[in-house]
Amino acid sequence: MTFFLIGHDFKYETEATVKLFFPAMRFAFCTEDAPCAGDFIRTVFTEDRILVETSLSGVFRRQEVPLSPDGDKHAAEHALCRTLYAHLMEATGVTPPWGMLTGIRPVRMLTAAVEQGSTLEQAAAHMQQTYLVSEKKLALAKATARVQLPLLQGLAPDAISLYISIPFCPSRCSYCSFVSHSIAEAGELIPAYVDCLCREIRIYGDLIRTLHLKLDTVYIGGGTPTAISAQQLAQIMDTLQSSMHLDGIREYTVEAGRADTITREKLEVIRRYGADRISINPQTLNDAVLRAIGRKHTAQQAVDAFLLARSMGFDNINMDLIAGLPQDTPDSFRNTLDRVIALEPESVTVHTLTLKRAADLYAQGERQIANPAAAMVDYSSSRLPVQGYQPYYLYRQKNTLENLENVGYAKPGYESLYNILIMDETQTIFGAGCGASTKLVCPEGKITRIRNYKFPYEYIGQFDALMEKKEQIRRIMEGADYGV
Numbered sequence: 001m002t003f004f005l006i007g008h009d010f011k012y013e014t015e016a017t018v019k020l021f022f023p024a025m026r027f028a029f030c031t032e033d034a035p036c037a038g039d040f041i042r043t044v045f046t047e048d049r050i051l052v053e054t055s056l057s058g059v060f061r062r063q064e065v066p067l068s069p070d071g072d073k074h075a076a077e078h079a080l081c082r083t084l085y086a087h088l089m090e091a092t093g094v095t096p097p098w099g100m101l102t103g104i105r106p107v108r109m110l111t112a113a114v115e116q117g118s119t120l121e122q123a124a125a126h127m128q129q130t131y132l133v134s135e136k137k138l139a140l141a142k143a144t145a146r147v148q149l150p151l152l153q154g155l156a157p158d159a160i161s162l163y164i165s166i167p168f169c170p171s172r173c174s175y176c177s178f179v180s181h182s183i184a185e186a187g188e189l190i191p192a193y194v195d196c197l198c199r200e201i202r203i204y205g206d207l208i209r210t211l212h213l214k215l216d217t218v219y220i221g222g223g224t225p226t227a228i229s230a231q232q233l234a235q236i237m238d239t240l241q242s243s244m245h246l247d248g249i250r251e252y253t254v255e256a257g258r259a260d261t262i263t264r265e266k267l268e269v270i271r272r273y274g275a276d277r278i279s280i281n282p283q284t285l286n287d288a289v290l291r292a293i294g295r296k297h298t299a300q301q302a303v304d305a306f307l308l309a310r311s312m313g314f315d316n317i318n319m320d321l322i323a324g325l326p327q328d329t330p331d332s333f334r335n336t337l338d339r340v341i342a343l344e345p346e347s348v349t350v351h352t353l354t355l356k357r358a359a360d361l362y363a364q365g366e367r368q369i370a371n372p373a374a375a376m377v378d379y380s381s382s383r384l385p386v387q388g389y390q391p392y393y394l395y396r397q398k399n400t401l402e403n404l405e406n407v408g409y410a411k412p413g414y415e416s417l418y419n420i421l422i423m424d425e426t427q428t429i430f431g432a433g434c435g436a437s438t439k440l441v442c443p444e445g446k447i448t449r450i451r452n453y454k455f456p457y458e459y460i461g462q463f464d465a466l467m468e469k470k471e472q473i474r475r476i477m478e479g480a481d482y483g484v
């Protein structure tokens, strides 16, 4: 589809608005007017007005609104997106559930407004008026903010969290767009990777000690951390234990992930080194769907992994599900969720399938998928609260089916602090391993990101040069007043 951007430079914002209606569409952008035979969207700024025209499947529409004369760029951008949004709603008959909100952290908009003195109701009303968010999603965002606000109060200024990345998986799921490597392809890199990771953890231990910081939460994620051997996992967790004080931390998660990697031996390692929260992620309990997404385990294996962890004393277990997987149906999803609830995990995270370019599914050409994800998401948000699970973190991603969201639900007291902190961006998070990024949050709110290499071979091969960048962390943190 041709997308004309004439007389303005709001490409990013307008494209994001159009993607609410055409999530997987590729556009040919033109900044000069020209005749166009096929489907097109034309956005034009004149001196005093905004003009939006579309020609979709042979139907032409035109909308024009006056431009405010005050020259405020932000207001002009919002007016353009709002005009475009209204136009596309009419042209497509689609009403996006999150309205014209394209940001990934709607709850942060609410909590930030509350921190600045608004009530939650005022913040929510403002969000609805500005972005035309549906009542249902507004209620979800408010419920999530209500759980988060007390947990975010009183964060110590010198507290930081640590994320450790283990970017290997037993095989690659068809929907995956993470930087994760199958053991078959990259397995030989694992020993060197683990050695480098341990060196990086020791560097962070030194930084934490010399900068007098307090470790608040630890999250070992991936990939699939349990894809590596029990000995390698022990090497990492042992390094962590000997490099920094873990006694005072509030949460220590290991994302056990896929059932085909979870063994008694690995769970014993996780327990021995003090992790108090694990995640076992079936994504679905429908074997046909598991096969369709390229998972090499059955639903029963996921259930067995959960029961094994429970029998070994794990009392804070999360289970991840995905709404909208290929071949899944609302009935089958309901069945999955009901079976998961029957297991009584402490938290359940319901993601919505995204179709990013890297995903094999996308490469297969499934551009506009007719998918019942909304029915699945709706079932989750109605059923889980009735069972005592409240939404506690929520984020959105680009190219999510039907512009839906990912929501973590937890029983009271089992909310993952790390998940809240990563979305709230109010605490520094050190990232170790490839694909990880360090996010330095200075007391005045400025955020600096320092990224590690994406791929294991780069991380291993250029490790020394990469570690020199850690001095940047020291300089930034020494220059900021953390009140310590």
Ligand code: SF4
Pocket: 168, 169, 171, 172, 173, 175, 176, 177, 178, 180, 222, 223, 224, 257, 258
């Ligand atoms: S387990 Fe997760 S990270 Fe690994 S391939 Fe599947 S979706 Fe990607």
